[in-house]
Amino acid sequence: MQIAILLYDRFTTLDAIGPYETLSRIPGAETVFVGERAGTYRSDLGAVGLVADAALDEVTAPDILVVPGGPGQTAHMADGPLHDWIRAVDAATTWTTSVCTGSLLLAAAGLLKGRRATSHWLGLDHLAALGAEPTGERVVFDGKYVTAAGVSSGIDMGLRLAGRIAGDTAAQIIQLGIEYDPQPPYDAGSPEKAPAEVTAALRDHGRSLLSGGREPNA
């Protein structure tokens, strides 16, 4: 079972690593990071350089596609080689997945038309504008399309998908292996739960983020 995780400049690191750290632990899984060219891609905050070991044309039939989000997504919304590749591999995937604004790339490539899907909470309107039906859920399954909400939600997505693929016990072994017993110090992880001034601060940053600006606090 091959898992392909797409990289591009200014991706958000945890968007890629949450699914990686869960799905790659499924027995028999083999993961490859892939980009338009093989080589290093820098994340949104700049400090992370992650290596794509393969170029797009070297990965032609992954079983699972993972598309992370991040501010760099805005540079890839027009049709081109990335969309062509996404559509081509999607034709044969078992699961096509995204985290955060990665769903905007799937939608821009035409894969989420009329489908229930999600994205970073700041990206839900954009997702609707691209023809998907955004939900407020953290992880959304619609057929073989699995989309997750912002950044950290890729861990929950990976565990749910691991359960579907390998069964509950295998997924629980992965969860206990990464000791995923979350204890956030605040209950501020969704716009409904966070204090109003916290949500407002991010909404302001979010407008520039989704138009290609810098990440909040970067």
Add this chain to the structure above:
Amino acid sequence: MQIAILLYDRFTTLDAIGPYETLSRIPGAETVFVGERAGTYRSDLGAVGLVADAALDEVTAPDILVVPGGPGQTAHMADGPLHDWIRAVDAATTWTTSVCTGSLLLAAAGLLKGRRATSHWLGLDHLAALGAEPTGERVVFDGKYVTAAGVSSGIDMGLRLAGRIAGDTAAQIIQLGIEYDPQPPYDAGSPEKAPAEVTAALRDHGRSLLSGGREPNA
């Protein structure tokens, strides 16, 4: 404020990326990945290559040190350049931190003697053998030493530390920015909560893991 995240071969990716994705978003933070040599380090599961932009001697006075864990930790338990560097920078850090079996490196370097600390649940006995006082908590503060439990706990550690450094509102902005509203599909994230056969399966793998073997499900 400089954050140095240590890399070595066969580190666990999420151990490094959880603190990165939270601490690096503190306003004014600048993060550098550092290794014995500058260059690419491969993670435990093999597919991730993460770039250390600096060698040890190029990072002499970070404000925050983050030491991730992973099966490769077992190769660095003896005294040598890595321990020398850890001790040297620790002398001037504001916070010295670890995730997962990274605490075994801090302890082996002599920094956790008599201190309350934690590690991956499979590493707690080793931590005790190295002179620390393991607790069952997910994140442990003892003075400037902050240790987190297995793999995913670095996200909780990063948010707690962000709150100490930059205040609750700044930390909540980070939490909402990464949409950290965890919804694990199972309640199996600690050995107390997981089904007995799940815990047993990992205990068996863990013995080989902590003696330098392969990661479970790798």
